[in-house]
Amino acid sequence: MNAFQRTSECLEIDELVGVLDGADEQHKRRVESHIAGCAHCRTELALFRGFESAVVRPEEQRDVDAIVASLRKRSPAAPEPWWKSTWWKSIWKPRLLMPAGLATAAAMIAIMIGIQHRPGQLPISGDEQVMRSSKVTVVSPVGDQTESARRLEWRAVSGTAGYRVSILEVDRTELWSTMVQQTNASVPAAVVQKMAPLKTLFWNVQALDSSGSVIAESGLTRFRVMPR
16 A cells, blocks of 8 residues: 555544644544554645644735635635635645635635745645746646656746756655756656655756846646556
8 A cells, every 4th residue: 555545544634633733632642643654644734734834924915815805705605615626625624614714725825826035935836826927937747647757847047057956745855956057857766766656746946047046936846646
């Protein structure tokens, strides 16, 4: 069985967080023991904690306000709620759909569509629309792949002296990075071996000028290898 595959012992993310934040110490210890040996639950919990702790910065407020206003126009009784067409439907579940979670959900969306003033938390591209002017356009890999990504490709950026490329885990731990002058980079065999089926990874490209300053970047692009 794949290490990242959901098992019958895995809880839904809202149940998982509820137990960890609850007062039942005995139940909490059992769940913590399960998480310690379950890559699937660790991954979902890391994603949830990361976005739940997001704080809206002043330069992000206009985007967040626009998203909140758009969400409030939608009727909760509508046949097709807004969240059903988003990729995190299977991750966040009903917890984020509660009225009290509306502002947090909007902040999450603002981060996902791209906030160029926060270099430490990169916007995700590929499956989502990215709102930024100075960006590197990625070519491959993007989304689900039929085989391991042995080569990363993107489009050239004018005035660039070189590119910094990196591959990251879902918790933003860097697996590998390199500097190149061309618009592609070969992935080392040791990193390719870590691309297990259904394991979500991200990659990012930064375009640098002759002084080493970042003049454009792609944002985090999601990809994973599908089982054959």
